[in-house]
Amino acid sequence: MxxxxxxxxxxxxxxxxxxxHWSTLVGTIFWAVVAVAVAGVAIFFIPGGSAQTLIRLIIAAVGVVAILVVGLIPFLRWVTxxxxxxxxxxxxxxxxxxxxxxxxxxxxxxxxxxxxxxxxxxxxxxxxxxxxxxxxxxxxxxxxxxxxxxxxxxxxxxxxxxxxxxxxx
Known part of the structure; x- marks a missing residue:
């Protein structure tokens, strides 16, 4: 580029x-891992019920958006x-x-x-x-x-x- x-x-x-320097990505990687961990824990601890699947999908979607914001965008900024x-x-x-x-x-x-x-x-x-x-x-x-x-x-x-x-x- x-x-x-x-x-x-x-x-x-x-x-x-x-x-x-690659060290500028350390914070980005940290926050992306935190976003994945938080979403994973939240999905795991959702209580059973009729809305369980919908709530898990919503949490997964929020997790994906968080990863894009805290991970992908700073990485693209670094690459470009x-x-x-x-x-x-x-x-x-x-x-x-x-x-x-x-x-x-x-x-x-x-x-x-x-x-x-x-x-x-x-x-x-x-x-x-x-x-x-x-x-x-x-x-x-x-x-x-x-x-x-x-x-x-x-x-x-x-x-x-x-x-x-x-x-x-």
Missing amino acids: GLAKNALGEDEEIVLEFHP TSYTLTNRRFAMRDGILSRSHRDIPLTRVNDVSFRQTLIQRILRSGTLTVESGGEHGQLVLKSIPRVEFTQNQLYRIVEELTDGDDVRP
């Missing part, structure tokens, strides 16, 4: 392509969010039904930094901050996998691009 190959410019190559670093730009794509695109030309990047909490260091993720000249200024991307490697790659490419622009007497 990243940057399409036909969207690349002349002499443009993909360096990195990734989604947000992608980051692509090329040798010319940093591209972000997201959205399930409607799409959002943002490209930052690497020649406009002023600073690249990252932050990690202890848990993020253990999971090898973090927050990447990309500052660029222009209207939108700063871009903060949370839950980036291998954030230090990504920051290093982005910085390396920016340095390569700007080295040719230096004019020295």
